[in-house]
Amino acid sequence: MRSSYIKNNYAPLFEYTAEAFLPRMCVELGVLDGYSTLAIAKGLKKARDLEDHVAPLNAYDLWEDYPYKHGDMAEVVDLLNDNGVGDFVNLYKRDAFEVYKEYAEESVCLLHVDLSNTGEILETIVEQWHTRLSMGGMLLFEGGSEERDNIEWMKKHNKKPIKPVIETSETLNKYYIYGTYLAFPSLTVFIRKG
Numbered sequence: 001m002r003s004s005y006i007k008n009n010y011a012p013l014f015e016y017t018a019e020a021f022l023p024r025m026c027v028e029l030g031v032l033d034g035y036s037t038l039a040i041a042k043g044l045k046k047a048r049d050l051e052d053h054v055a056p057l058n059a060y061d062l063w064e065d066y067p068y069k070h071g072d073m074a075e076v077v078d079l080l081n082d083n084g085v086g087d088f089v090n091l092y093k094r095d096a097f098e099v100y101k102e103y104a105e106e107s108v109c110l111l112h113v114d115l116s117n118t119g120e121i122l123e124t125i126v127e128q129w130h131t132r133l134s135m136g137g138m139l140l141f142e143g144g145s146e147e148r149d150n151i152e153w154m155k156k157h158n159k160k161p162i163k164p165v166i167e168t169s170e171t172l173n174k175y176y177i178y179g180t181y182l183a184f185p186s187l188t189v190f191i192r193k194g
Helices: 011-021 035-050 073-082 119-132 152-156 161-166 171-176
Strands: 027-029 057-061 091-095 108-113 133-142 176-181 187-192
Touching: 011 035, 011 108, 011 133, 011 187, 027 035, 035 073, 057 176, 073 091, 108 119, 108 171, 108 187, 119 133, 119 161, 119 171, 161 176, 171 176
Parallel strands: 027 057, 027 108, 057 091, 108 133
Antiparallel strands: 133 187, 176 187
């Protein structure tokens, strides 16, 4: 399984967040091989034992249509089923920058974004999803550390760094409390203020 999260064992963070947060609507943008998808699904399964309103994770990816590193939907389905959490995830082949239109205002409790993230992607996600996140809703965004902003492909393709966008975004600084887990690849957690 490929994921930049594996090296520093981010799976428990995803699993325990989903379990403790008891999200009524959970969305993931970017699946690859299903590392975070599996962890979130395990947390949702445990949460379902506590609250029956916990909904499955809706996970979106372009799969083979993504021109760079991409996963295989059938393999992710097998991974989820083999781990007993297939019923806790709906996998879709869709453009991550279009699916926000399917969600009502303040309907999403937990949103995880791992789309070859850049500062531009963070700006787009905030613009599209801010009003769709519920009050107290959580956005988990891969990246946010200086180390992650300076990885080879970000520099090679002159991509906008994530950390400065976090620090200067009027929306993020007015409507969210946030912090960044610095272990590579880093993960920034934003919670929408009530």
